[in-house]
Amino acid sequence: MTTSILPLTRRALVDSWRGLLGWTLGMAAVVLLYVPLYSSFSGEDAGFEDVIKSLPEGLASTLGFQDLSSGAGYVQATAYGLMGFALIVIAATLWSSAAIAGDEESGSLELTLAHGISRSQVMLERSLAVIVRLVWLAAVVFILVMLLNEPSGVALEPANILAGTLALLGLGILSGSFGLAVGAITGRRAYASAAAAGIALFGYVLNSVANQSADVDWLHNFSPYYWAFGNTPLSDGADWGSLGLIYGISALVLVIGGVVFNRRDVSA
């Protein structure tokens, strides 16, 4: 049996530290580029509100730019809701599709499974390796926003920064769990990537459509993106029910993936 703690998770993390460094820099850049610019956008004389007002109504709401004048609204619209979301989803898609399906397609999963390790443990440890990396990216966001909070003038409550970051992380983990599970079920990297990116895109598009008019407002209910950010965690704090829903679905999807992975043939 395994003679040490989480050998596959440690291996995955050691193997991927270079890539993680790149993602860390990218995520840091998003926060460092957007948040300090708040002071130049905010206030009566900054004129940015006028720019937003001049945009067609649909476009502004599609991009989530309805409330750029408040610090929370600005950080939400830029660092969290747009670029941060995109980066964490792309990272989750790449990592989760590589974790099982990529390894199976390259042919190296077979040798791992031939050792004294169960499929469930492979699923658990590889999932953990993806989640740990996503938590790291979220931590980078949290720490940098905390540091820039006062100097940039966005003036967020630290607890709300945590709430918003947990929502962002939740979306990353949701994508990651879809990628991991579909990869574990099908063994195909393309399907895993499609599932991971697809669930994120689905949530984002549904949210944007629902923003367009009150007639389609009910569509918000089906959008994970709305669950995460619809209740404006950066200004109003955590909505634990929504977070529980996102994290709960992620866990459920991972369990389903693990169960099917346990039963199927692994291809050479």
Next chain:
Amino acid sequence: MNYAIHTTALTKRFGSHTALDGMDLAVETGSVFGMIGPNGAGKTTTMRLLLDIIRPTSGRATVLGRSPLEGGAYLRTDIGYLPGELLLEGRVTGRSLLKHYAEISGHVPRGRIDELAERLGLDLTRHVRKLSKGNKQKLGLVQAFMHEPKLLVLDEPTSGLDPLMQQEFLSMVREAQHNGQTVFLSSHMLSEIQSAADQVAVLRNGKIVTVGDVASLRASAVRRVVIDFTDVSADHIRTTLVALPQLDDLTVVDGDIVQVTGTVEGHIDALVKAIAPFHVVDLRVEEQDLESSVINLYANEAKK
């Protein structure tokens, strides 16, 4: 009788393709058992079923007394596996990769990895992805042997190894057998495993065609002979050799040197005696890989 591997009517289908068709196999504990056959005969499928990487469609397999599925991870710590297509990747050194596999294997004695690497002439400080095919194969052998498992399952273990390393590998197999380990290996060439294996099963189209010890299989194997003569007429040779019942596919090429080719089934004695009166420049007996020779044998029997 105590079997390290025992299968009954083991069958594996992939869609409509039957990769393994009701295989009954018994490998005695402590023996070296070879499995040969052409690509697609079911060798790799058999091994992957034993390791629980794939699951049987029907029939059952017992490995070290347990079914691969029920035995699970614990059973696999007693097995050393070398996959047929060994894909090792990563920006890590051979040593670090082996350490990783050691963490998910049975107990690896201290110094064992270095000892094996030294025997095979493998540099453990090099990055895995930069290794040649042969060196990757050595790394694969080290990870299969390092925890001294009760059962070694080796798919085409000698592929990519030069003849010297093939010899070293064979001595590793003999040592394993001496330690009471069971070795189950496959090859598409009898010659690669004949000096190691006590028993050989020949597979074709997912079925075992025959099981026997190496000597009896060799004796029944079909070999190709090429003989060069001088100072004799082609016709004379032809009339002499045509009379031999063991010799088939006879061709005689005339020239300064008369070259005769043919295939011999069974013992070569009659042929050697028949050509003794002539001036033989060269005599080559080439073993066909057992795949084709045994298949020929069975095809011939079917005709009779």
